[in-house]
Amino acid sequence: MTFLTVLAAIFCFGIIIMIHEFGHFIVAKKCGIRVLEFSIGMGPALFSKKHGETMYSVRLLPIGGYCAFEGEDSDSTDPRAFRNASVPKRMLVTLAGAFMNLVLGLLLILIVLCMDKKITTTTIDSFHQNELGVSTASSEEWLRPGDRFVSINGLKIYTATDISYALQNDDCYEFTVVVERDGREVTLENVRFRDSRIKDENVKVSFDFYVTGAEKTPANLISYTGRGFVSTARLIWISFRDLIRGKYGFNDMSSVVGIIDTTTEVVAQGKTLQEKVMTLLDLMSFITINVGIFNLLPFPALDGARFVLLVIEGIRRKKLPTRVEASIHLAGFAILIVLMIALMFKDVAHIFNR
Secondary structure, eight states, X not given: OOHHHHHHHHHHHHHHHHHHHHHHHHHHHHTTOOEEEEEEEEEEEEEEEEETTEEEEEEEEEEEEEEEEXXXXXXXXXXXXXXXXXXXHHHHHHHHHHHHHHHHHHHHHHXXXXXXXXXXXXXXXXXXXXXXXXXXXXXXXXXXXXXEEEXXXXXXXXXHHHHHHHHHHSSOSOEXXXXXXXXXXXXXEEEOOOBTTOOOTTOOOOOOEEEEEEOOOHHHHHHHHHHHHHHHHHHHHHHHHHHHHTSSOGGGOOOHHHHHHHHHHHHHTOSSHHXXXXXXXXXXXXXXXXXXXXXXSOOTTSHHHHXXXXXXXXXXXXXXXXXXXXXXXXXXXXXXXXXXXXXXXXHHHHHHHO
């Protein structure tokens, strides 16, 4: 882990936060809402400058950011106050941050695809062989070169990442696989994936095949960018669902410190500068889509909860009392801060123990 890699990871995380807050900021400006402060980071201000009616600041802790509006959580007689704007305008401002994160994720996926030599597909090219040219793949009993994965154990396959997730995440050794073969879908039962060269008995599932690479045509780039976005968003949603169900716990979660630490470790494994940059951008796309989806959850203090309250207001045609709404978001914010601090202590302790 180099100091330069850590700085790059922090910078990229800052970009993700800045893009999110910029979404709120620019839409609020377009809607005529007064923006009091645009801040990147939390805590004491390292730099601040007022331009027009807005204070722009960079703060010490790179764990978030905010866009403060006039009359956001309080009553105000200013006609340009946030709560005095129409419901549709406030909805647009509320959703703009997450929308910008998702757009950034889509753009980063496209950039990574353009940087790679070929596009990794979901079609089988060949199976693993030993030095004598003899196949060592157990899945060859069911699969053939040219088969395109459609689903594995019911999980629709969009990208090669989905194949990895399906084989590694399911607690089983045999899979129901649907492939497209000769123009029609074929369902294969009890498929086993194992390279016989692996002698470790604890490894029951392994990748015993290679997939083909497609040329980077405009059509393929657009198609696989969309596939990559859907795959990433679904994976994040599945993770949230599994977290609620108890499949993952506190130790499986990460703070900003943990995210930056993981990012620097993974990026450092790249052998060339291009590999390092591609890995960094790939992780950045995952994180920004994660931030966008997380902010849309209907949890107090998040954009999703604010949007739900605006929907309720639009139906009732009556604003929720300022104190009630402020209390709801304050409670949610307090819970998130406590969780964030606890995760940071856990991640810092992990780094020092390592």
